[in-house]
Amino acid sequence: xxxxxxxxxxxxxxxxxxxxxxxxxxxxxxxxxxxxxxxxxxxxxxxxxxxxxxxxxxxxxxxxxxxxxxxxxxxxxxxxxxxxxxxxxxxxxxxxxxxxxxxxxxxxxxxxxxxxxxxxxxxxxxxxxxxxxxxxxxxxxxxxxxxxxxxxxxxxxxxxxxxxxxxxxxxxxxxxxxxxxxxxxxxxxxxxxxxxxxxxxxxxxxxxxxxxxxxxxxxxxxxxxxxxxxxxxxxxxxxxxxxxxxxxxxxxxxxx
Ligand code: HEC
Numbered sequence: 001x002x003x004x005x006x007x008x009x010x011x012x013x014x015x016x017x018x019x020x021x022x023x024x025x026x027x028x029x030x031x032x033x034x035x036x037x038x039x040x041x042x043x044x045x046x047x048x049x050x051x052x053x054x055x056x057x058x059x060x061x062x063x064x065x066x067x068x069x070x071x072x073x074x075x076x077x078x079x080x081x082x083x084x085x086x087x088x089x090x091x092x093x094x095x096x097x098x099x100x101x102x103x104x105x106x107x108x109x110x111x112x113x114x115x116x117x118x119x120x121x122x123x124x125x126x127x128x129x130x131x132x133x134x135x136x137x138x139x140x141x142x143x144x145x146x147x148x149x150x151x152x153x154x155x156x157x158x159x160x161x162x163x164x165x166x167x168x169x170x171x172x173x174x175x176x177x178x179x180x181x182x183x184x185x186x187x188x189x190x191x192x193x194x195x196x197x198x199x200x201x202x203x204x205x206x207x208x209x210x211x212x213x214x215x216x217x218x219x220x221x222x223x224x225x226x227x228x229x230x231x232x233x234x235x236x237x238x239x240x241x242x243x244x245x246x247x248x249x250x251x252x253x254x255x256x
Contacts, residue, residue: 078122078227080199082180108164109188117177120227123203133208136201140193149212161189166209167216179206 045051045059053059074080104110123129137145146152149166156162164171183202186192197205207224214222 076122078118078177079203082118082122082177082184083116084118084177104164106162107189108161110164110170112170114175114178114181117175117181118227119175119177120225121176121203121207122227123200123207124228125207125224125226129204130207130211132201133204133206133211136197136205137208140197141205144190148216149209163190166213172213172217172220172222176206176210179209 047060049059050057051059054061077083077085101109101111142153143155144151144153144160145163145166146156151163151165153160166172180202181187182190183193183197183205185194193202210222210224214220214224
């Protein structure tokens with residue numbers, strides 16, 4: 001009797017042992033996986049997170065004053081702002097002759113004096129510059145300002161507020177820095193084009209606007225003085241690329 005009992009129990013006992021091995025192995029495998037500690041789990045802070053470590057509670061440190069990102073120095077004030085550098089840090093020019101603003105019949109903001117705008121181009125005037133300016137002008141400005149700058153662009157003809165013409169004495173006498181400023185910061189009803197038109201292209205467009213003004217006033221004595229290098233300083237109207245009259249009307253569907 002007892003023998004038979006023993007033989008019956010034996011296989012049960014073996015199964016139990018195997019179960020224990022299985023459980024142990026699973027536990028071991030799990031514990032090994034749990035210990036994984038890889039580079040993706042670094043003990044580091046994410047940007048803008050809180051931290052108890054620094055007294056100001058921020059994980060990120062403030063940049064030392066005057067820090068400039070690489071390539072963002074923009075030391076050349078004339079080129080990047082179109083404004084005169086204020087000598088000794090005082091806005092002497094601006095204070096001496098504050099600009100007065102009046103609105104014309106169509107509600108445009110007309111200003112006749114631009115005391116802090118630079119008068120000379122901060123880039124050399126070349127044919128490439130003017131050609132580039134023509135291309136950019138046709139993309140970004142012509143639909144409002146019209147092919148020669150008379151403020152009769154296609155969307156103005158369809159009802160958009162009419163900009164003032166470039167071809168009157170006020171804007172002929174306006175310094176180049178003013179045009180750069182208008183593109184960069186917008187002007188009255190006109191938006192800023194800084195995000196679409198990079199700085200160098202803004203100067204190219206201003207150069208093209210000047211050639212348009214000269215083309216519409218061929219007997220005037222306008223010049224395009226540049227403060228930068230070259231024998232092209234004080235480029236005369238006669239030295240500019242010739243075809244600045246009425247450009248061909250752009251074809252629909254855009255073959256140009
Ligand atoms: C969507 C139409 C539109 C586009 C595009 C546009 N402008 Fe204008 N612009 C205007 C209007 C409207 C005014 C008049 C704004 C006012 O005086 O309130 C104006 C005014 C100006 C003035 C005259 C500032 C003054 O002293 O009176 C200049 C210069 C000028 N724009 C240059 C540009 C240039 C350069 C571009 C292309 C980069 C451009 N604009 C693109 C609508 C436009």
